[in-house]
Amino acid sequence: MTKPRALITGITGMVGSHLAEYLIEHTDWDVYGLCRWRSPLNNLEALVPRINRGDRIRLLYGDLRDTLSIQQAVRQAQPDYVFHLAAQSFPRTSFDAPLDTLETNVQGTVRVLDALKDHARDAVIHVCSSSEVFGRVPREKLPIDEDCSFHPASPYAISKVGTDLVGRYYAEAFGMTTLITRMFTHTGPRRGDVFAESSFAKQIALIEADLIEPVVKVGNLNSLRTIADVRDAVRAYHALVTVDPVAGACYNIGGTYSCSVGQILDTLIGFSPRGNAIRVEEDPDRLRPIDADLQVPDTRRFKAHTGWEPQIPFERTMRDLLDYWRGEVSRRGDSFLVR
Template identity: 30%
Template sequence: MAAIKKLKSSPKVAVITGISGQDGSYLCELLLEKGYKVHGLVRPSAQRQQTLNRPLREGVTLHYGDMSDLGRLIQILGSINDIDEIYHLAAQSHVGVSFETPLSTSDTNAMGTLRLLEAMRVLDLGKTTRFYNAGTSELYGSDMPAPQTEETPFHPVSPYATAKQFQYWTTVNFREAYGFHASNGILFNHESPRRGTTFVTRKITTQVALIACGLLESFELGNINAIRDWGHAKDYMRGAHLILQQPKGGDYVLASGQAYSVRQFVEAAFRIIGVKIAWSGTGIDEIGTDSVSSKVRVRVNPKYYRTLENETLLGSAAKARRVLGWQPKYTFDDLVEEMVLSDIRAVKAGKMFAHTYLDLDWLVDESTEASKDPSYGIDSNGGIHDNDPPINNSVVMGNMVNWEDGNRRDISTEYFP
């Protein structure tokens, strides 16, 4: 009886693939707040360019792993005792890139998920460990009635989305065929200051921040009429956790239920810095100008158009609200304001990244004196590279973290092409 009581009082154990990404960072923070022990998978190809002696938060262990290596996945999961939950967030997440790299996208997103589930099956974890798969609204494709729900048919229009459809149905299949507690979260677009700058929302907010600081005149976008349902990644990771607290596995749409165009996102971002955008022209000749100074701030460039585009994605999270009690806390305006102000602070501090802004500060124990030193994580010339124009200023942040072999090594952010 004593052993049973001890087991019940032990912290929950979670594994997060893709822990170094936007969603992984917020989910890790949430689970740590709830008292979990968290294990994260990090690709061995991650660039590690600096070493920082900053203490890591208690409860986090990182493992080298790759979704292409079934043997390694079995080894990692087998080395962790009493895994309660696995959150599968790792993916090649760029829709545009998937058209150029359909094979690697499919291997990572589709086959990687199958390998992870198969590792669980080999280790007989299916009935004791709960599995969450990060799905996407890109599954729905174009010309689907809005709002999209769990019952809306899928019609993927990109290699990314077709791989995600395989991922979705593989999760369902392991639930139905092998009795796994396996769930899909069909997440509509979710953003934050930690979003990679290759995504349109973060591209907009970084460029607006550079304009606000006098370092940029204008920038280019693709289809500004595309409509998306945008929410905050924090809200969606809270939803992912709620999904795995249900007695049975299931599939849930997480969405704000409100749709905005890329054009409206641009306007909202500029409003934060006191600029009203006036549009003129049509199609690829359309421009957005400062309504007061008449300076051109936004241009349309067809090279940023996708090969195939989902014009409108709008979700209904009615099931998640009813079953999970999930409710978004952030409004669209809250989200845009947080992203713009965060990027302005980053520009002023010389911390603007060329491709991504994940400095892994969420892994640092902020209670220690060492973590409060602002010089940590900034390169020798303050983050400004003399030979680069301002838009390409970059800093690689890193942290000393605990690895499964008991050693402490550096893990730095990754640059995505």
Template identity: 30%
Template sequence: MPAPARILITGAGGFVGTYLRRALASRWPAASIIAGTADMTDPIAVTAMIEAAQPDVVVHLAGIASVPAARAAPDAAFAVNLGGSLAVARALLAVAPDSVMVHAGSAECYGDSFRAGTALDEQAPFAPLNIYAASKAAADLALGAMAAESRLRLVRFRPFNHTGPGQSDAFVIPAFAAQIRAISEDRQPPVIRVGNLDAARDFLDVRDVVGAYSLAIEHRDDLPLNPVFNLASGVPRRIGDILDAMIAASGKDIAIEIDPSRLRPVDIPTAFGNPAAARRILFWHPTIPFEDTLRAMLQAAPTPEPR
């Protein structure tokens, strides 16, 4: 299969985009990796961006990326996450119809379906429980419908929680790491403020997630029609156990205090996924030990995530 010559990434300056740019440049050093900078709420600008780039593949990462940010600006969440995704798809159909769209969705879309207590596969119904999840579910479903009714070449991913150095401390593990570093540097009293520690989630290293995106690009001409892939480890990890491991690794005597402002209005006890489709079709599986991810995060400062 020919290597991609031109890959456009929306949201290339964000947390995942930064890792993806490095991964693609390493995998295909001769390819042009193009950072898409158009305003996702401006369809004319999005179309002009794609027409100018004429990419083989568009990896659509741009979006409002956290539950609190979407809750604070629900109209913007839908405008960017749904409207921006539709703008990219329509632009591809209009000016680059042979391109493949790789869409980064979210396992948050499954929401209330996680109450079944089993590892969910791609057939599980969407039942979003927050604005972020609803906006991502709307985009996922709308793109799937467009692909069914048009020539849109689409690969949809639904990654579970993924983390790594450089992630915004709006997310749970970077928030723990930031507080532990502050305590270690005597910038904070030895108390960590936390939300719900009993919830269990399925975590991946961000490098494993971008590895899946790379595999989708590599096999883009061999994939089934408009496939959908969960990206998950299949292992739920209790948030409190993750924090305990990080505190132990720090070597500090640190107390834990519940912060009501960090609690979600609705929280699912356990959420984890079944990655069998990605394993079978993309030959993908997580390769980075979670302990290595936590160790790296304790050593690196988080950064604000671009919106």
């Protein structure tokens, strides 16, 4: 009997790499990962030996802006399960590159779903939207449920509204089993340094190594966030496609620990032996023109459907994130930009 096949777009990212590891360890599926030829493979380091041996995991090269490459990748993978994670995923960057963000995220999702319609119509497909679609939510509407209206606060968020609606459209128009997630803040090892909490951890690691002055540069510290661990997130994504998937369904997914961005910073500084010497300075370049400042999810629908619960506490997530950056700084020294 042929083993199931999974296709992960964006496999080299934080979530994609953790998801690949989870599927290799907890299923018998073969895993196909879509990435750009120039994507760094650092996050896949633990899987490279398997990739080299062709042992249950294979990389396919393509770009969300290139229709033919996406069609070819889907034909090669012939997936039973798809996790569409690839995106221009940095909200702050989207203010500088809005058209690139819209093309990559909206048109890119259309390319992926159209290729699946032609070559793997029966696949169970996870379309990764974002909690950013809700944007500026009034406090009286917290926690945010799936029926909350969209009020996107960045070009990235607007692109994810498009992604969200495209996913639902392919379910309704073509009978495809697309499922949409609006994942709230999730972090941990391998988190990109353009995101606030990872930037803090990276700067602290550089300070501990005496590579920069003991100053952490920050943006808006007042935004409220609910934090989940990336390793809990990938368990949720596996449950999404395997526990009675409902075509066109959308779910909020997130953690249970809510705090301000400033409290995240305080936690990370508190883990550092240099904490008492670290100063905090606001950097105007780190402020968004508009901020989605109340991101607290109602996740009851997803939990009731799948039985999933987050397991990793906030403090462990933050310690592991800081330890990840300590390891990266130890390996690469002062070759990092301070972002």
